[in-house]
Amino acid sequence: CQRTNELRAVSIFSALCLDDMQLYEQAIEQYQAAASMGNSSTLQSNMGLCYQKIGNFEEAERHYEQATQLDPKNAYAFNNLSALYFRQGNYDYALDVAMEAIAIDGKMRQALTTAALCCGILGYEEEYQQYYQQAVASGADGKQIKQIIKNMDPYH
Numbered sequence: 806c807q808r809t810n811e812l813r814a815v816s817i818f819s820a821l822c823l824d825d826m827q828l829y830e831q832a833i834e835q836y837q838a839a840a841s842m843g844n845s846s847t848l849q850s851n852m853g854l855c856y857q858k859i860g861n862f863e864e865a866e867r868h869y870e871q872a873t874q875l876d877p878k879n880a881y882a883f884n885n886l887s888a889l890y891f892r893q894g895n896y897d898y899a900l901d902v903a904m905e906a907i908a909i910d911g912k913m914r915q916a917l918t919t920a921a922l923c924c925g926i927l928g929y930e931e932e933y934q935q936y937y938q939q940a941v942a943s944g945a946d947g948k949q950i951k952q953i954i955k956n957m958d959p960y961h
Contacts, residue, residue, distance in 0.1 A: 813842040820851065829855040846876030850885055857889055865889055873905075880909035884916045896923045914943040918950060925954040 820835035836852045853868035866889060872882035883906035890899035900923035906916035917940035924933035941947040 809842050813839050816842070817848070824851070824855060827858075829859045844875065846872040846879040846882055849875060850879065850882040853882075853885055853889075857885075862889060862893060878909055880906045880913050880916065883909065884913060884919070887916060887919050891919050891923065896926050899923050900927070911939075912943050914940060914945050917943055918945045921945075921950055922953055925950070926957050 816835045816839035820832045820839060823829075823832035823835060833852055833855045836848050836855065840848045840852075849868045849872035853865045853872065856862075856868060857865035866886065869882055869886035869889060872879055873886065876882065883902050887899045887902035887906060890896075890902060899919055903916045903920040903923065906913055907920060910916070917936055921933055921936035921940045924930075924936055937947065937950060940950060
């Protein structure tokens with residue numbers, strides 16, 4: 806590589822390959838190298854995913870937050886943060902952040918699904934129906950959504 810942007814591209818490509826090989830710590834190193842040559846919301850969000858995969862939820866949250874600050878229109882970064890909160894059982898936070906992702910991309914299946922799940926678990930029946938219908942219309946598996954809610958709350 807003769808230019809910084811070429812070296813950055815190689816670092817990103819290496820990080821993606823390492824991520825695919827489930828070598829998350831090495832992928833993080835490559836993402837960090839790429840970010841040192843030009844940070845971006847996508848790099849931060851990808852680092853957050855790697856941290857989440859190795860169980861470091863605090864670092865994952867920090868990188869997702871940084872991703873949303875770098876690009877407040879990155880629906881994927883908001884979706885990733887929402888999914889993290891959901892996995893941690895922070896359904897109110899997960900719902901709030903999912904709604905931010907939906908405000909950016911109203912057809913984002915993942916965010917609509919998380920919103921439906923959170924509303925179902927929290928007992929917001931009207932909102933649950935709304936997000937459930939939108940999630941299914943965007944390609945989500947309605948049976949799976951209902952099963953997850955049932956598993957989380959056997960009285961539902």
